[in-house]
Amino acid sequence: RGGPFWKEAVWDALELLADSEAVAQVLPMAREAFRDSSARVRVAVMKFLAQARSQGFLFPESWRSEMIQALRDSSVDMRVLAHSFLFSVDSTAAVAEARKWIEEERSESGRVHALMMLILKARDTHAVAVLQREYDCYGAISSRSTALLALALAYQEIPSLRSYILPVLEQAAFTASPWYLRLQLVQFLRFRIQRDAAIRKLLERVKKEENHPILRKYYEALL
Numbered sequence: 001r002g003g004p005f006w007k008e009a010v011w012d013a014l015e016l017l018a019d020s021e022a023v024a025q026v027l028p029m030a031r032e033a034f035r036d037s038s039a040r041v042r043v044a045v046m047k048f049l050a051q052a053r054s055q056g057f058l059f060p061e062s063w064r065s066e067m068i069q070a071l072r073d074s075s076v077d078m079r080v081l082a083h084s085f086l087f088s089v090d091s092t093a094a095v096a097e098a099r100k101w102i103e104e105e106r107s108e109s110g111r112v113h114a115l116m117m118l119i120l121k122a123r124d125t126h127a128v129a130v131l132q133r134e135y136d137c138y139g140a141i142s143s144r145s146t147a148l149l150a151l152a153l154a155y156q157e158i159p160s161l162r163s164y165i166l167p168v169l170e171q172a173a174f175t176a177s178p179w180y181l182r183l184q185l186v187q188f189l190r191f192r193i194q195r196d197a198a199i200r201k202l203l204e205r206v207k208k209e210e211n212h213p214i215l216r217k218y219y220e221a222l223l
Contacts, residue, residue, distance in 0.1 A: 004038035011044035015051045023057040034066055039075035046070070046081040053088060060088045071097060076107040083113065087121060095122045102130060112143045116150040119157070128154045128161055132168050136176075145181055148172055152188050155199075166198055173202060179212050190222060 011033065017023050026048075033045045052058045067089060070082030083101075086094040094117070101114035118127035128151070135147035151172075155165045169185070176182045186206055193199045207223040210216055 004036075004040050007033065007036065007038065007041045008044040011041065011048050015048050017052075017057075018055070020055075020057045023052045023055075027052075027058060031066070034070075039073070039078060042070075042073065043075060043077045043081065046078060046085070050081060050085060053085065060085065064089045068093075076110045079107075080110055080113045083117065087117070091121060095124075098122075098127075099124075102127070108138055108140055108143050112138065112146050112150075116146060116153075119150050119154045123158050125158070125161060128158070128165065132165070135168070136172075141178065141181070144176070145184060148176065148181060148185050149188060152185060152193070155196075156193050162196075162198070166202075170202055173206050174209070179215055182210075182212075183215060183218055186219070187222065 014026055030045050030049060033041055036042055053060055067082045067086045070078050073079050083094060083097060098114040098118045101110060105111045105114060115127045115131050118124035131147050131151055135144060138144045138147060151165055151168055155162055172185055173182055189199050190203060203223050207219045210219055
């Protein structure tokens with residue numbers, strides 16, 4: 001009972017449950033709410049399930065069929081959350097789904113999610129190439145931010161591609177817009193990959209050549 005906003009609030013609150021028995025009592029209601037007509041409610045239920053899974057309070061395998069069904073949900077947030085959940089149940093199926101999304105997913109955020117998951121979970125070189133080609137064409141700032149982070153992670157995790165990825169990171173470190181995307185990238189490089197000689201050289205250039213007044217102040221303290 002109650003409207004979607006009320007239901008969403010209830011499931012948001014249930015994420016705070018920190019007892020396995022309490023979560024077990026709620027799970028039957030979650031299965032029912034998983035089919036709610038409101039996408040807001042379905043997404044809230046998915047977030048509850050993800051939290052319960054992270055705490056070890058449910059068996060992901062018992063939700064496999066629901067996750068497969070949710071991959072075709074009308075809500076992109078639902079599809080993305082279901083896909084992330086699926087990796088804990090069937091990584092092979094999740095990787096195959098992500099590769100399908102590269103060809104079929106129309107949502108920008110869903111597409112970027114699939115590309116990032118392929119890089120993180122499968123070290124997929126094709127996903128790296130697609131991101132390099134597309135990252136600065138994404139309309140949403142959040143999508144561009146995620147794409148840059150994925151490319152930086154690919155540089156860190158796939159040494160054979162570093163010479164291929166470095167020019168993109170160099171360009172983004174100087175031209176990514178808005179300016180705080182450049183800061184996010186530089187912070188990641190500084191704290192995660194600074195031991196790499198090429199990255200150290202790039203950071204030295206960034207500190208010397210960046211002209212944005214706010215970034216210059218950050219870089220003086222950071223680099």
